[in-house]
Amino acid sequence: MNTITTKDGTHIFYKDLGPRDGQPIIFSHGWPLTADAWDAQLVFFAGQGFRTIAHDRRSHGRSDQVWDNNTMDQYADDLAELIERLDLRDVILVGHSTGGGEVTRYIGRHGTARVAKVGLIGAVPPLMLKTEANPIGLPIEVFDGIRKGTFDNRSQYFKDITIPFYGYNREGAVISEGIREDFWRQGMMGGLKGQLDSIRAFSESDFSEDLRKFDIPTLVLHGDDDQIVPIGASALSTVKIVKHAVLKVYEGADHGLTQTHQDRFNADLLGFIKA
Known part of the structure; x- marks a missing residue:
């Protein structure tokens, strides 16, 4: 297994595929998943000549389960340590959902000296939580419900959330039990404490100032029927804020569009990278 050890002693697992001299793409996963969520992209883009990398966020998957430091700042710093340890340059950062917050905070804290382009896919920025300054966000009760479901019966909750996550509650949806089971498998690999902390990190972090530091080509891709991260507040x-960003909206698409619209997504991301 490939791992790095961060400055606070946490072991972070990562996958590293494709030619070592290829332009690197780092994929950051959503909650409560792992690098496995990107397997199809890792293989597809490695086949296109890119070096493809995805890591398990701390307290998720095969990385160490830690009690403290499950915060967005620390996630971004872990990503920075991975990039620096592998000495990656001209990197393309792609983040889905919570992973979109991770790469956004990375740019806010570490800049774009090593980054060529960024893709925010169904991503949580600028701010998911409803506040006086952000009235279109989701009320805190929504996230309290996620916390309660995860704490009370994590196994059942991770099965149940796949229905809105992949839009399987919509008319005409074709349900994949395999996708549902794999979501459950990945979620159950992580640690409960870190996953609970991560709910606060992805819902209450304000990324507005981080986004203002974006000075590289940016793709913002989202489904307009995303029931997990509604498109309006994201x-x-x-x-x-990122006025030069390219916005691509998938009509009727769900939160898990990297899987439910896999071929279309791969082609669109490849087109953005090569543009």
Whole structure:
């Protein structure tokens, strides 16, 4: 297994595929998943000549389960340590959902000296939580419900959340039990404490100032029927801050569009990278 050890002693697992001299793409996963969520992209883009990398966020998957430091700042710093340890340059950062917050905070804290382009996919920035300054966000009760479901019966909750996550509650949806079971498998690999902490990190972190530091080509891709990260408080608000960003909206698409619209997504991301 490939791992790095961070400055605070946490072991972070990562996958590293494709030619070592290829332009690197780092994929950051959503909650409560792992690097495995990106397997199809890792293989597809490695086949296109890119070096493809995905890591398990601390307290998720095969990385160490830690009691403290399950915060967005620390996630971003872990990503920075991975990039620096592998001495990656001209990197393309791609983040889905919570992973989109991770790469956004990375740019806010570490800049773009090593980064060529960034893709925010169904991503949580600028701010998911409803506040006086962000009235289109989701009320705190929504996230309290996620916390309660995860704490009370994590195994059942991870099965149940796949229905809205992949839009399987929509008319005409074709349900994949395999995708549902794999979501459950990945979620159950992580640690409960870190996953609970991560709910606060992805819902209450304000990424507005981080987004203002974006000075590289940016793709913002989102489904307009995303039931987990509604498009209004996320993608549509992000492009008001990152005015040079390319916005691509998938009509009727769900939160898990990297899997439910896999071929289309891969082609669109490849087109953005090569543009």
